[in-house]
Each structure stands twice: as C-alpha cells, then as structure tokens.
Amino acid sequence: MKHILEFEKPIYHLREKINELRKISMESNINLQEEIKTLEKRLARLEKDIYSNLTPWNRVQIARHQERPTTLDYIHLLIDDFVEFHGDRYYGDDGAIVAGVGFYHNNPVTVIGHQRGKNTKENIARNFGMPHPEGYRKAIRHMKLSEKFRRPIITFIDTKGAEPGKEAEERGQSEAIAYNLKEMSGLKVPIISIVIGEGGSGGALALGIGDHIHMLENATYSVISPEGAASILWKDASLAEKAAESMRITAQDLKELGIIDEIIPEPLGGAHRNVEEQAKNIDQVLVKSLLHFANFTPEQLLEQRWEKYKNIGKYLEL
Amino acid sequence: MLKKIFSRDRQKGMSEEWQTNDNVPAGLMTKCERCNEIYYRKEMEKNLFVCPNCDYHHHMRAWKRINSLFDEGSFEEWDANLETTNPLNFPDYLEKVKKDQEKTKLKEAVVTGKGTIEGYETAFAVMDSRFRMGSMGSVVGEKIARAIERARELNIPFIIFTASGGARMQEGVLSLMQMAKTSMAIKRFSDEGGFMISIMTHPTTGGVTASFASLGDYNFAEPGALIGFAGRRVIEQTTREKLPKDFQTAEFLLKHGQLDRIVHRHDIKPLLVNLLKMHQRTFTSEQTPFFSLEGGEQD
Ligand SMILES: [Zn+2]
Numbered sequence: 012m013k014h015i016l017e018f019e020k021p022i023y024h025l026r027e028k029i030n031e032l033r034k035i036s037m038e039s040n041i042n043l044q045e046e047i048k049t050l051e052k053r054l055a056r057l058e059k060d061i062y063s064n065l066t067p068w069n070r071v072q073i074a075r076h077q078e079r080p081t082t083l084d085y086i087h088l089l090i091d092d093f094v095e096f097h098g099d100r101y102y103g104d105d106g107a108i109v110a111g112v113g114f115y116h117n118n119p120v121t122v123i124g125h126q127r128g129k130n131t132k133e134n135i136a137r138n139f140g141m142p143h144p145e146g147y148r149k150a151i152r153h154m155k156l157s158e159k160f161r162r163p164i165i166t167f168i169d170t171k172g173a174e175p176g177k178e179a180e181e182r183g184q185s186e187a188i189a190y191n192l193k194e195m196s197g198l199k200v201p202i203i204s205i206v207i208g209e210g211g212s213g214g215a216l217a218l219g220i221g222d223h224i225h226m227l228e229n230a231t232y233s234v235i236s237p238e239g240a241a242s243i244l245w246k247d248a249s250l251a252e253k254a255a256e257s258m259r260i261t262a263q264d265l266k267e268l269g270i271i272d273e274i275i276p277e278p279l280g281g282a283h284r285n286v287e288e289q290a291k292n293i294d295q296v297l298v299k300s301l302l303h304f305a306n307f308t309p310e311q312l313l314e315q316r317w318e319k320y321k322n323i324g325k326y327l328e329l
Numbered sequence: 330m331l332k333k334i335f336s337r338d339r340q341k342g343m344s345e346e347w348q349t350n351d352n353v354p355a356g357l358m359t360k361c362e363r364c365n366e367i368y369y370r371k372e373m374e375k376n377l378f379v380c381p382n383c384d385y386h387h388h389m390r391a392w393k394r395i396n397s398l399f400d401e402g403s404f405e406e407w408d409a410n411l412e413t414t415n416p417l418n419f420p421d422y423l424e425k426v427k428k429d430q431e432k433t434k435l436k437e438a439v440v441t442g443k444g445t446i447e448g449y450e451t452a453f454a455v456m457d458s459r460f461r462m463g464s465m466g467s468v469v470g471e472k473i474a475r476a477i478e479r480a481r482e483l484n485i486p487f488i489i490f491t492a493s494g495g496a497r498m499q500e501g502v503l504s505l506m507q508m509a510k511t512s513m514a515i516k517r518f519s520d521e522g523g524f525m526i527s528i529m530t531h532p533t534t535g536g537v538t539a540s541f542a543s544l545g546d547y548n549f550a551e552p553g554a555l556i557g558f559a560g561r562r563v564i565e566q567t568t569r570e571k572l573p574k575d576f577q578t579a580e581f582l583l584k585h586g587q588l589d590r591i592v593h594r595h596d597i598k599p600l601l602v603n604l605l606k607m608h609q610r611t612f613t614s615e616q617t618p619f620f621s622l623e624g625g626e627q628d
Binding site: 094095096097098101102103104112113114120145156159161163200201301302307 | 603
C-alpha cells in the first residue's frame, strides 16, 4: 500500500487506527473488540461511499496508479504458452508495446498491448508506455500474421499517448498510427480491444480498432490527456481536473456515447487491489466477445466493423 | 578485382577457426573456442555443442541439427541427387567442391527434407557452413526453393536454419539469381498460408541474409551469431567509421528491430513445437471457428 491517492486517505487513516487499536489490545490485553468492530463497520461504509462516488479525476488517478496491472500481468494470468516477439523489422524493439502469440482457452490468439513500467527503471525501458513508430509497426506486422493464420486479436490499451518527440516524428509517428488504423480496418479476423488503463489519443487508437471495445470500470479514453486538454483549452495544465470533468473520458461516458460495448467491473478501489479478480472479470467479457464473432465470415466481420465505426459521431443533418 | 571479391567474401564469411571447428580430430576431448575449457566430446555433443562453461554456441553440423530436432526415423531427405556443376568454368571450382564433399560428407551446403517434430510434420532446410562457407550456388538455391514448393504442395510449415557466407562467387550471377528464386518460392508459399520460421545461426551474411533468411513469418537467431549484409571490414574501410563491438551480432540485430527473438539452442526445440502447435490453422481453413470452448480447458 505504498501509493495512496489523495481521495483515499480517509480510508487509510481509518484503517491505520483500527490496526493501532488491535495492537494495543494485543499488547496490553485490553478488550477493544467493540470499538474495533464499530470502526470496521465504519470503514466498510466509508470505502463504499468513496469508491462508488468516484469523480472522473479520481478515476484518472486510479487508471494511472503505479501498481495498476499492465498488459503483461493480464497476459500471464490469461494466456498459456505466450511467446513474445520483439522487432519491427525496420528500426527497433519498442518496449512500450508487447506483441506475441499464445493460447487462450486452448485457442491460438495474438495479443498486443501497450506496456508501462511499474518503477522508474521499467518505465525508462518502456518509455512510460508511450510507443514510437516501431512499436506500431511491430503491432501491425503481428496483426497481419494473425490474419494469415486465422487467429483472433486481443489488444490491451494503456497509454498516455504515442511518444511526442523529435525521433518519433522523424521516423513517421503519424504514418505509423494512420497505417494501423487503415490496416486494422481490413483485418479478416475478430479484434477485441480492452482499455485497461489510460486510453490516450491516437497512440491508443492505433491498437484499438476493435470489433468490440471494452473498458475497465476506472479506465479512461479520450482524444488527449486531461493535462493536454487543459493546456490547449485554457493554456493551463493545472486545470487538468476540470478538463477531466468536462471531457467525458470515463467508461460510463464512452458507453453512453455509444463507443464501447461493455464496462468491465473492477474490484473495490481499483484493479490493483486484486489482479486475479480483475483478470477473471476480463476473462468473462473476452470469452463472450470471442464467441460472438467465432463463426463470422470475413465479409460479415468487415461489414459489421464498418457499421460500428461509421455510426460514431454526432451531427445534425438538415 | 576478382581477388578482391574473394578476400571480401572471406572477411564477411567466417574466420579460419570457424572452418576448422567441429573438425577437431576425433579424439575424446574438445576445447571451447571461446573460453578454452576442455570437455569430453560426448559431453559437448550432449549439450548440443553449447559450452557448459561460457555458453558459447559452437558450430553444429547439419545432420547433428536434424537429429537433435526430428522424431527418430521421421526424417526423409529431398533432392540429395542434385550435383554442382561449373557453369562459368571457374578454375578449380569443382575440385574445391569435391574437397568439401570429402571433408563434410555432404553433397552441398544444405540438407533439405521433411520430418516430424514431436509429431508436427514440417519441411526443413539446414545449411552447413563447413561446405564452401555455406555459400549459395545453384544447387543450394534449387534445393531450398524445391523444399519450399513441396511444403506449399503438402501444406506443411517450412523451417530453415541458415549459415552462410553469402553468394557463391564461382557461379556469378546464377548465384545472385538464387536470391530471387528462393524469395519467389517463399512468396508463393506464404500467399497460400504457408508458415515459415527462419533461424539464423553463425554466420548468416550477404545474399542469404538479403533473401530467404530474413523472410520467415518469424525470424530468430542463436545467441552471438554474426548476421549482416556487408562485412564489417568492408564497411569500416569504405566509411572509415569505427563500428561498435557488437556490430552485426544477433544481440545488435535484436536491438535494431531485425529479429523477433534470440533463442538459446536448448530452447529452440520447445519453441518450435509451441509455434508449430499454434500455427496449424491458416486463412484457407475457413471452416474452423475463430474461437471455441469445446477444445476443453487445460486446467
Ligand atoms: Zn566456453
């Protein structure tokens, strides 16, 4: 419990108090059972109260939580015999995207996802989960192999955004993202995308042209990070919290906007509180999605994909 | 000029000890090329010629490789009757080929065929760098192209272990065109859903790297293998640039995105079995559902 978010502090303070009472009761042989019980009840109420009234900004914080499970955590829990592949065959091995094949309930699948680190060293190796063009090129190469071998594709989305930088621009960041959007649109195998943390902008979408898109309860998905939005809209990144409230970035929002298919519940307090439980929740929804598309013909797949995406957007036609 | 080409080929090919390696007199003992530790030959062989002390991957003869991977008695060799000729009437060429035949007991620098690996049927080509530095002439190109074509007809995967100094100079442009022929065979194979794995072993260079070695659905390499297009010395001489120590090693290539994985020799067979199991289905097998729970749960 190293990383306590600001809004969770009352919970932790209360929990500490309970632990203290337990200690006192043990050490000095005083019976404090009554007091402890009362406090425990209050703790349960408090937890429920706080976690069921999360603001969008609270969710942003949970989605960015340092201990939040990553793509590789879910791969370990859900996929058997996973083999990871590294290069893009052009320039480099991008640690910010993991791609490979494995068995999911005994079916061969391709799994691709953004990969953050959980500490500074990992984050440097993974570039904080922000891919360079080579990451996207690795991803699309494996998606095309997935099509060749008739394997469904599962993508895990978890990035603040694609790497913004000189080298990324030099190597064609926009082209890499754009190419993925175009090519994913035509893949003749089912694609299921799950936003597990942050879904930031084109860098997220470049793995996200799913036939079904799901989001974890506390995940966010938007055109830009709240900080970025705040600095563009109001020239002040410190207004990120305000931006988070107005941009409609939560799973609930995206469901209402008709973009995602299902909201995958998280354990109380967030996915990091119980990774196994989270994986089970993902598993349920994922199996359902894959079974849904199991017998689609390539034509049907492409047709429904186009149907899904062409209907996104709000406008008035006079 | 020709002399220059030859010496260049040797540079980008392999060092002298490489050619003599694995040829150590059939004594009881053998010495690691890198750390000089001495081992019983049997022990080294049991360890697939990987030094138990420093993990150096020594040269592995084509037949040793085949026997280490394929189910006993499952291997069937293809096109063992193809003979090298001397199309450009190159002085001493056939004598050199003959000498290598005697030395290696191979007819050419590649052995092709099919067999099963833990029951999974697959076509196969294994190059042997002891034979004319594993260079590619008409016979090597033809055998590889035929193996791929048969894999296509039989609808089975194709796995190749490469080891080559590049094109065979004595066959001139005929050698160059083997790059086109083998690549074209791969295109035909791949477009019909064929599954190909390339495993680059030390050394894989020149026209072989610039054709079939790089065209697997997955490209792997053994640790420390030298892999490249132009030779280090050629590059250093033309660019006057000092190249990094790990230049053109498998590790260097992995960092630069050219490989999907580096695979320790001990891990090659399990990886192949896993991948063969995973690639039984192609887009031509449209009747199979994309996903089903009927295969039963593993746990
Ligand atoms: Zn050694």
